[in-house]
Amino acid sequence: MTAATSILPAGLYATLPLWPLFGALLVGLWIALRVKPERAHWPVVLGVLVSAALAVTLFFDLQRQYAAAPETHAGGFVYSVYNWISLGQPASLEHNQWLAVNFYFDGLTGVMLLFVTVVSLMVVLYAVGYMRDHHGHPERGYERFFAFLGVFVFSMITLVLAGNFVLLYLGWELVGLCSYLLIGFYYGKPAAAAAAKKAFIVNRIGDFGFALGIFSLYWFLRPYVQPGENPLDYAVVFKYAQHLATAQIGGMSQATLVSLLLFCGAIGKSAQFPLHVWLPDAMEGPTPVSALIHAATMVTAGVYMVARCTPIFGLSPLALDVVLAVGMVGAVLTATMAMAQYDLKRILAYSTISQLAFMFVGLGCGVPDSAVFHVFTHAWFKALLFLGAGSVMHAMGGIIDARKFSGLRHVLPQTYAVMWVGCLALAGFPLLAGFWSKDEIVHAAFERHAAVGIIMLATAGLTAYYTFRMFFLCFHGPLRLPAEAGEHPHESTTMIRPLWVLAGGAVLAGYLGVSFGGPASESFLAIFRPHGLIHDFLHHSTIGHPEHGHGGLWLLYLSAGVALAGIALAWLRYGAAPVADPDARALGGLWRLWHAKYFVDEVYDALFVRPLRALGRLFFNTDNYGVDGVIWLVTAVPRGLGFALHYLQRGALQAYALSMVIGLVAILVLWSWWT
């Protein structure tokens, strides 16, 4: 990046992650000094606001440069802050290899930062209203909540900005930590504490693979790295990645091994099958957390990472197939699970997993730009949906079970309106954000194989169906309220305002990824053509220029039809918000299987948790009896000797004297015999 075209100096962009952290630290100070929590949100709100402003500036800055010189900016630029960990190569410090704290700016970073910061800002603003009781007083732990939010935004920005794999890992783990802290925010509730622990540990399972992936990368690339290059920097890794394609290890190419290991991390973080179990449970946290962490930002980290590592994944067809398969299985499984739930947030959580699976299918089909585009649009409407659900929950006094209420459109009109937008976007209703991005992935799936495409299309239909099942159960039908809701349930203005912004995003975000004009015969509704600004932008990143299939206009109409069909079916079955679930009766055992989430949790418990704990108990007993037993046996020799000799120590004075005399005599005899 040349100074002439830059709006702000790179050093300033490098401070992006720090502002929320400062805010959080300030709140921490607030807590330590026991200041009243009433205004504790301000430092974090301001911090995130500054970051968001910087991110938007960065986006336009980058876009201006790419527009100015479309060919020269193939990659990004690096801003190095300091050398963090020494990798201790021999000789002097000058030739050392480092793990640096450095930030990497390119198109992908720009897109990610744009929605991460802006959606975060909306969520933080929403939380100001949400984390209060009906009288507007802050909840217990209000300031703690905002401190954690600040740290979370910091971690997410670090993750996205990281210029090397270890810094990425840092952000990766820190968002895991924040999700732990925030899911466990109501730590007095055993379910919340358990969910927090589960989230962290399941994430760590993925991180285990991710860490091994980093280690293998270092292992494979070390021979090629020149002095002065830091071996785990993106720039260096992608520069030498080509070597991984040919070298073999254990029957596969090195690229495959590295990709699969890294993908483990993505599975954990993005809650893909088989590590999806933590995300639905994570809904125990406060709703803004669900929106922020488990929908809009944190879970997208997996997609981001795979997209970032396109130069490695792209070298291994096998790895891409695995990504595709995991995505497909996950999309179908979780979509079906979502059909048999009543908890609003859980349904949304499953839909998140399902949508993330869509993105992985996109990645697996070799169109990372489409996947990232879907990440981008998904963030807006999913945050919107979660926050809307939160608004319902807030009004209903903490009740979120769709069987307990219905007809809420009468009491929550604004929420009803924004939820319309959100649900339509998620369902893939034409012209809304989700429609454009989802269609691109379905298109790529058809390009890959017709069967894949059909499965994806069917899943999209299911998505529309269960989304509106939830929506109608909630907002339509006769007005029913739970006792907890009180006399006059109402929505809070502080909370609704950010929802409108997000609703705007849910409508408009898609238009960053489509272009207008062109021949009417090649355009949807004679106006829109897939691929737009955001794709061009993303091509200026490590993603490069993926090949997209042409045509497929029919698919846009088809998928619009499928979405509409799903919505219509939902209206037919649930439009009146029946108390008895028609699906449960119609599908029977299958429905119960879905409702029980395919018993995955139970299987894991029986397969991993119990055996490992039993092993632990076995080891502990081994320690107490086995190892100590062996040592007891070893010590038995001196103990036996001591026991045998203790008869000499009977306390009789003369016995001692006699043994002395005998000893003396023995020495004399020996001595005289010797000489």
Next chain:
Amino acid sequence: MDVLALNLLIFLPLVAAVLVWTLPERRESLAPKLALAVGCVVLFAGAWLWPRLPAAMGDRGAGALVGELKADWIAVGNRDGTSEAATTLTNGFVLRFHVGLDAISMPLIALTALLVPLSIWCSFTAIRKRQREYYAWLLALTTGMFGVFAARDLLLFYVFFEFTLVPLYFLIGVWGGPERRYAANKFFLFTFTGSVLTFAGILYLALRAAQIDHCSVIDFDLLRLSALSLKQLTTAEQSLLFLAFFAGFAIKVPLFPLHTWLPLAHTEAPTAGSVLLAGVLLKLGTYGFLRFSLPMVPAGTLEWARVMGGLAVAGIIYGALCCWVQRDVKKLVAYSSVSHLAFCMLGMFSLVPVGLSGSVLYMVNHGLSTGALFLVVGMLYERYHTRDLDALGGLARQMPILAFFFVLFVLSSIGLPGLNGFVSEFAVLLAAFNSEVLGRWYGALGATGILLGAVYMLYATGKLLFGPVKEPAGTPDLSAGLKRDLTLREIAILTPIAILVVVLGIAPRLVTDTLDPALQTQVLARVQEASALAAAVAGGAP
């Protein structure tokens, strides 16, 4: 001045111990204050020495010593009449009082200097009987710990190494929990049994050194013994010597399967004892391996490196799984030490630069985080008189400050990036994975430790801090002048460690910049020499 500061570190506590011991009975209340004052002096002396090292290394290279002092202590043999210098012994043996700090010992000295005043301070309310003896033993222990790390003479090292046993034996045996006597005996016998074998190894090595160098005076100089000709000290000899060193150091570390004394000793010891045991004394073992086994018998090290790596990996997994089924949170932390120290050994025996520096960093970081965890658990125990995970719960609501510190140190312990534990854990695993000696399976299996670590630590955190409030009847017991949540004194004890946990996570180079060259020249060069020699022999044989 450096010499003065270093000897102040070593001997002031001993002098103070005698003083404290002999205080008249009516002045008993003075004992803790006096001890703390000495602790502070020690801390300042340590802090004063710390920045001297980079300066000294700038002047005199990687092997520079800070505060070096060399004097004959015991010299037996005939003297050369023509010269008056003490070194002109013509035969016999000499034991020198030779101390000095280099980049390998400096971090550990600094760690000790930090933990000593904190552990003295944390005993203020916990120890209410026989205070004078208690603080005297604690101070005597301090002398031993500083002496070990400062010693530049193998026999002097051994003297201090053994000396540390005695105070800790009494600290556990007198002020410990219900099973203290058994624990103290077990601790003493385990460690002592091993170290006599080490002593035999030291003597043999010194005798052989005199033989190899054609020198009639037997001395135990560290540098000289680390520079013996590897061609003359045969591989078989080195292999056996490695085993002799192993006996003492592996029990001290403690390496699986010789670890069974540790959980018991930790559980029964008073808080300060646990802190110093975990924070410093276990490092005597790892430090011993690094200082003696690796440079003195490099060929032996190479012979046994895979076995050591295997034991380390087994220890990581075994310790972690044992943690998971504990009900006593202190025992859990103790078992986590077994797992963590195994990480340290894994890094060391990867025999690559990043592994060695990671290993030393691990020593420091483990001292900070586990020491701090023991402190927190001790504070909990003072209030509730139990450490049973099933009897306690939801304490985050009762004691938010304690919860904050506990969670912070737990996160440091499980290697959260950004905190100190991560840097060393990452370095160690990366090294094991990329090591030519160990290889990727060791690294991959060792990496399960980062997963299991999270499992057991969060299990404990969840049980202790989260969920509905659960307290045994009649607690918290605030009779010792405590508050429900931490008092200012306790916050002041934990804060320095918390700050260091963050600082070392962000800037590990505070330690590694001086450490790396020293490890390279003093340890790795020898190992590389040995492996080159072995390769030459293997190449020349057929």
Next chain:
Amino acid sequence: MPILLILMLVLGAVGLFLALPGGRADLSRLGLLVLAIGAALLVAGLTQQLAGEPGQALFAGCSLVALLAALRVVTHRKPVYSALYFVLLVVAVSILLVRMQAEFVFGALLIVYAGAILVTYLFVIMLAQQARPAPYDTRSREPLWGCLAGFVLLTQVAAYVYRRPASEQAAVLPRVGGDAILNVATPLLTHYVVGLEIVGVLLLAALVGAIAIARRPAATADEGED
């Protein structure tokens, strides 16, 4: 000679074993007889070695008396008699010393031992007098092992003593001239003066210690006991 000596030592050992308290009375008497014969023969043999030296008969008599008295000290069942035989032993030994020109030691031995120490013993014996012979006086402990050890010890010493041929042993030496007291006093007060002082301190310490021990009431004497 040594073979004869060893034979006589065997005789002595067997006799002593029989004569020690605990066995049957007649066997004990037999043992004493054997001991007496052995001692007499031994002394006779020893005296023969001193052939040509003045005071040969004196040596023979005194040695015999000393040995017999010593035997009775060890074997007698009544402590009072043991003590009295010990007086006899001291007297005999002191006369032997006179033979070797140790007049001062002779005096000191007689006065201190036969006079002071033995009187103290007798006091103590009287203080602890039992009406009937106490069981611990009529039985001895491990007589076989004790006699065996003593016997082997003696054989070793004897073997060492007789390893030098008799011819090499110093010839008869003339009496040393000068004052008998001065002869002893000169080294005592010059060369060994430090030792003398130390012995003085030792005696003082013993004095203080004896008083301290005796003054201590019996009840607190062993408070450390169970």
Next chain:
Amino acid sequence: MLAAHLLVGALLFALGLVGFVTRRNLIIIFLCTEMMFQGIILNLVAFGRYPLEGPPTFDGQVFSLFLIAVAAAEAALGLALVVLLYRHRGTLDAGAWTTLRDE
């Protein structure tokens, strides 16, 4: 004649030793130690009178004097202890005092 004296001294010493080991009465045990002293005194004086080389010396006699002093001190302390022990248990049996034995 050195040999003859030495042998008599050795005999006295050995008899004392056997008595010390076999007799049970504390007083007799003490007497036996005194008897060993007699043997030693005899030896010391004999060595002085019949030196292996050179003229006779009186050093042996000096040592005997020391020995007498030590014996006196020992007797004083020892007998005091015997009295104390007797007062405590009412017996002079050495076997009555075994509290230092291994349990």
